[in-house]
Amino acid sequence: MKKIKSDYPEVYDAITKLNDAVFNGKALDYKTQKLIAIGIVASRCDQSATEKQMRSAMHELNVTPDEIADVLRVVLLLSGMPSFTKGMRILEEIEK
Amino acid sequence: MKKIKSDYPEVYDAITKLNDAVFNGKALDYKTQKLIAIGIVASRCDQSATEKQMRSAMHELNVTPDEIADVLRVVLLLSGMPSFTKGMRILEEIEK
Amino acid sequence: MKKIKSDYPEVYDAITKLNDAVFNGKALDYKTQKLIAIGIVASRCDQSATEKQMRSAMHELNVTPDEIADVLRVVLLLSGMPSFTKGMRILEEIEK
Amino acid sequence: MKKIKSDYPEVYDAITKLNDAVFNGKALDYKTQKLIAIGIVASRCDQSATEKQMRSAMHELNVTPDEIADVLRVVLLLSGMPSFTKGMRILEEIEK
């Protein structure tokens, strides 16, 4: 993000403003939104985004492995086995 | 699902068992998992699944439009404008 | 495809040639490849392509509803419930 | 899957039951369903799942490289060049 900030400051500003608008919802707390974020990226095959979302949820918000596993259960039902096993493997590597 | 139950009972039983295992998590309540489900299907271009998830969340669990809008904010950030506007349009039609 | 043939004949020719190369494989017969095609499009949220593939498989190759349901079982495992239920609903409507 | 079995046994049981229901179809044999599975995962950008499906198909069921290449032909037509070339590259690496 450093390069975006220095080279494309108007894009950086727009992302910052978007991020604020997204995570200051009317009804849900930040932790619930973060769990939703994990569900969305784990449902796609985006390994690096999934790992980043899981790590920040665990470090910033003390989200537990069991809570992430409960997110991945929903992924299993709605997006199938490959997304689920990939998500569980990423979680296991983070826990080591 | 009626046809699946009558014609493919072993698939129906497996889905029922899977559904139970998914929504009886260790840490998250049913409502949070349901919000995650809305986020996942709205992030894809699956209109009918999104509508179904939103309706059941609102009717079974009293999820409010503002709560769903907060889910869609996360969808906007992680999956872009088309998924967000489609989700908002579905929500608006349900509210009518 | 009529419009493509008249307005963009070089694209039409390329598609025809590609189609021939795809469905004259070395090892698998046309029916198996057609079942694979149904699995791929049903795994995505592409309703019109799924219906088209199912119809042509049933009419040209006498693929049975039970064979298509067996394709959709694999879709259930690898791509989740929404793709599976959508595929089963399309199959049911074709059978009517 | 070991961790899932020990930590989330009810999820593990549900997956086992689902797997049995999926691969004991009414009409198609296991090998055909396995080829469909390869087509589905290769159509997405899921490299690890594609490799796993190809390896187990080749080792458990004696699926040949030409048969997998015939699956990838369908992927080329329905999902485009990047999925096809990625699938061919994975196949080539397995064959070495």
Add this chain to the structure above:
Amino acid sequence: MKKIKSDYPEVYDAITKLNDAVFNGKALDYKTQKLIAIGIVASRCDQSATEKQMRSAMHELNVTPDEIADVLRVVLLLSGMPSFTKGMRILEEIEK
């Protein structure tokens, strides 16, 4: 977008700012970015977004059907036949 503007003004503002930052690039003109947008949404199975992007490109920027067809050629190569034929069908309906 009216409802978003009235009910979630901070989200509306963030989207407006993002939109400005996106379409005031350093190097590419608006028309080229619009053609890229058509390519992206047509590559997914998002019919309504594809139609909206095509219409606004044709009405605001005088993009021609042949230019859109050239976008769809790239879609054919990178995302396969179903996305291409769906895009061509939408284009044909707009031209009527």
Add this chain to the structure above:
Amino acid sequence: MKKIKSDYPEVYDAITKLNDAVFNGKALDYKTQKLIAIGIVASRCDQSATEKQMRSAMHELNVTPDEIADVLRVVLLLSGMPSFTKGMRILEEIEK
């Protein structure tokens, strides 16, 4: 592609013909089509295809980093943050 050429020459020929038909459009130049290609692959989570498309655009057609960043702005709006940041990271690594 060497292996495809030697082992599956009819597939190789079909791809060559398709490639020619795609990149010899009626209205758009090769560079514009190449930028569209980058937008499409960057919108998906296909890292290797994105890198390949960016590299060939920069080396064959002197596409600049600012032009690619303008493509990625459209990706940000239509496909969300994870695709955008992944695309920017790939671009940055190529520039090193």
